[in-house]
Amino acid sequence: MIVNADLLPRGGYLDVVVLIDTLRAGTVAPILFERQLQELALTPSLKLARALDGRLLLGEREGVPPEGFNYGISPAALRGLDLDGQRAVLVSENAPTMLSRVQGARHVLLASLYNAAAATTLALQLAEARIDLVCCGFGGAEDLDDTLTAGVLASEIARRAPDTEFVGGAGLAVSLLRAFPEPLEALWQSRAGHYLRRLELEQDIGICALVAHSEVVPAQVGAELANGTPVYRFAAQRAAPV
């Protein structure tokens, strides 16, 4: 298995992409599906989200849900919800932008530390020859939280698939594990982490630092343009029993 890590999306992906957004969309999504959500749409547009019928609206501006939204995107706050059979739309600037750069891959999975083991298992089951671990980063630059998560995933893939060949930034990402034996510290020091600390959302960093707490892997099931704005739809997928 060829395992590549891109510390920011570069495009041209064909097989399995694991899109990593540890703080926070990649952690929030499996948490929502754990709460029995049926489908999650991601879009960058508040306006578009408000126009979608029959969906819970999740989003934040400076840490607060915008007008008319049901919830923010704090995993700490979302963990206790009962979302049985509901559909939701999550408004985020970064994740949909990065999703636009991985379209064309056969499979697009959403991952974080929170579902790291499940994402590894499913990626290995789906991939024909190559897994691209693609980090969302923060503000258009590489960030510690996603790079460390790519390292966790890459080393776990190598442990399970002995014929793994690291290419691209995979070796660099794995090296970062030596600097941060405790993932929480990398998330705390990341630029995304600084942003959350400024908003006094430290508890979110703590939840996003939990490794392999969920068996759910959000997998892209569709993408549409609505008034020129992309909407990416995800459903829960679980790895086949090994």
Added chain:
Amino acid sequence: MIVNADLLPRGGYLDVVVLIDTLRAGTVAPILFERQLQELALTPSLKLARALDGRLLLGEREGVPPEGFNYGISPAALRGLDLDGQRAVLVSENAPTMLSRVQGARHVLLASLYNAAAATTLALQLAEARIDLVCCGFGGAEDLDDTLTAGVLASEIARRAPDTEFVGGAGLAVSLLRAFPEPLEALWQSRAGHYLRRLELEQDIGICALVAHSEVVPAQVGAELANGTPVYRFAAQRAAPV
């Protein structure tokens, strides 16, 4: 001072760019100027290099100087030359490609571990408000050698300029120093390092791991297109005495 690190060039640089190519162009260039070279041109084209009159030709294909070339680009082999007053052209695929992405900056400096301290001093003297540490990477992906060097430069800038603000990948690069207290190990494990080891050029990795051995900073003094191919010209610059 704002200090950014891009683990690959992204463009849009305006103030001071320190382009990092530790294995090997960023190490070879200061070594050549230490040997009293007057001017160094970088270009990706063997054919163009052969057409330039009166210049020493430096380059490699699979570790060997191409036909008609005077020298390879092994720093181990170049350290003993007397190049007093001569001009040279260095053919490299990666460095000129990355140079094309940093044009537009007021100053473009070439750096590695070998001239890390001098590059830091000069960058601080030249910058109005921002220093962009831009890594060349390897094969279009981020690599350990250049990212670690960016970390060395960023932490040295922060030590000397207490008002330094890290943005972009600067924090990530500095974190990598914790994983590699000995730079040689990062260079050894990098993909560029693996490439050199395959060519049995291990001694080059050893020289490129030397930190702050040169006071020379190659600074871009011009760029031209010759038959559509870019040629970037560098001259030696030294920091003003502090």
